[in-house]
Amino acid sequence: RKRVLSGIKPSGELNIGGYGGALHQFVNMQNEGYDCYFFVPDLHAITVPQDPKLLFQRSKSVAAYYIAAGIDPKKATIFIQSHVAAHAELGWLLETQAHFGELGRMTQFKEKSGGKESFSSALFTYPVLMAADILVHQATHVPVGDDQKQHLELTRDLAVRFNHRFGTTFKVPDPIIQPIGSRIMGLDDPAKKMSKSNPNRNSYVLLEDRPDEIRKKISRAVTDSEGTVRYDWEAKPEVSNLIEIYAVFSGESVAAIERRYEGIGYGPFKQDIADAVIAKLAPMQSRFNDIVESEELLSILRDGARKAAESAASTLLKAKQAMGLLSLN
Numbered sequence: 266r267k268r269v270l271s272g273i274k275p276s277g278e279l280n281i282g283g284y285g286g287a288l289h290q291f292v293n294m295q296n297e298g299y300d301c302y303f304f305v306p307d308l309h310a311i312t313v314p315q316d317p318k319l320l321f322q323r324s325k326s327v328a329a330y331y332i333a334a335g336i337d338p339k340k341a342t343i344f345i346q347s348h349v350a351a352h353a354e355l356g357w358l359l360e361t362q363a364h365f366g367e368l369g370r371m372t373q374f375k376e377k378s379g380g381k382e383s384f385s386s387a388l389f390t391y392p393v394l395m396a397a398d399i400l401v402h403q404a405t406h407v408p409v410g411d412d413q414k415q416h417l418e419l420t421r422d423l424a425v426r427f428n429h430r431f432g433t434t435f436k437v438p439d440p441i442i443q444p445i446g447s448r449i450m451g452l453d454d455p456a457k458k459m460s461k462s463n464p465n466r467n468s469y470v471l472l473e474d475r476p477d478e479i480r481k482k483i484s485r486a487v488t489d490s491e492g493t494v495r496y497d498w499e500a501k502p503e504v505s506n507l508i509e510i511y512a513v514f515s516g517e518s519v520a521a522i523e524r525r526y527e528g529i530g531y532g533p534f535k536q537d538i539a540d541a542v543i544a545k546l547a548p549m550q551s552r553f554n555d556i557v558e559s560e561e562l563l564s565i566l567r568d569g570a571r572k573a574a575e576s577a578a579s580t581l582l583k584a585k586q587a588m589g590l591l592s593l594n
């Protein structure tokens with residue numbers, strides 16, 4: 266059976282970028298019958314400084330958003346990364362196979378380290394832990410946003426390298442990057458990815474934003490002066506970005522959206538985008554509020570941790586034995 270693994274870091278409040286590139290796809294893949302593992306990568310979040318109290322809260326929030334968005338704990342395994350020690354353990358084993366040079370070429374590392382020297386060494390080895398997350402569960406498909414393509418390539422390289430050196434141990438996973446919604450850009454600047462870490466609050470819509478806030482942010486989103494709703498990333502990146510957001514939230518095709526706004530300006534277009542976003546987020550928020558502080562959530566996470574630990578154990582053991590680490594069983 267095809268197995269899916271993916272996650273969203275508890276490094277900030279979730280926004281509609283992560284919804285488009287990740288969460289929305291998670292739900293689709295679960296409903297298409299994949300064997301799904303969705304986790305909260307808290308060990309990845311701490312590669313940059315986090316406030317411990319906020320991190321604690323955000324880990325629960327991400328898990329609650331998974332469920333609120335439609336991930337069904339009866340169908341998918343939902344867990345917190347740090348609850349399953351095999352991830353970090355395999356991460357160490359894989360670090361022995363990853364090259365300093367290839368990690369230095371990761372563009373996310375270059376961006377996040379920002380040319381400074383005071384970043385954590387974990388920020389540098391982050392993609393290796395990500396490879397371990399995927400490989401330890403023998404995932405075959407990894408739904409991600411476009412910005413994770415390079416990390417997925419590294420994961421594949423490490424799997425192939427390990428298998429070649431020590432004998433076939435890992436499945437080589439395929440990234441799943443949807444043509445629409447995998448690259449949602451900032452509302453203030455279509456050259457920058459919409460990101461939790463952006464200090465400009467008008468650059469993103471949060472999953473927790475109230476309807477009036479959503480309307481305000483979308484109405485302020487930058488456009489061009491041409492006034493036509495046309496999908497063309499080269500010539501019209503601002504409008505193309507809004508079309509993608511609309512397509513993700515309405516389920517409509519780009520072509521259908523272009524047709525509907527022929528001869529109509531940006532005003533009604535933006536209002537309709539806001540309506541579509543609100544229609545999806547409002548029920549999600551109410552489910553989120555019901556569950557985020559519940560005992561039910563903790564019990565789902567306990568269950569998920571147990572299932573994930575079971576799934577990871579045999580691969581971790583196989584990898585250790587393949588490398589020649591002494592085992593007593």
Ligand code: ATP
Nearest residue numbers: 274276282286287409410447448449459460461462
């Ligand atoms: P950070 O700035 O801390 O890296 P982030 O917003 O990039 O936060 P991540 O947890 O790194 O969020 O990403 C989770 C998933 O969401 C990844 O698969 C990533 O590719 C996807 N994703 C994040 N931002 C976007 C975006 N703007 N458009 C599409 N997909 C996105």
Ligand code: MG
Nearest residue numbers: 274373412460
């Ligand atoms: Mg990111």
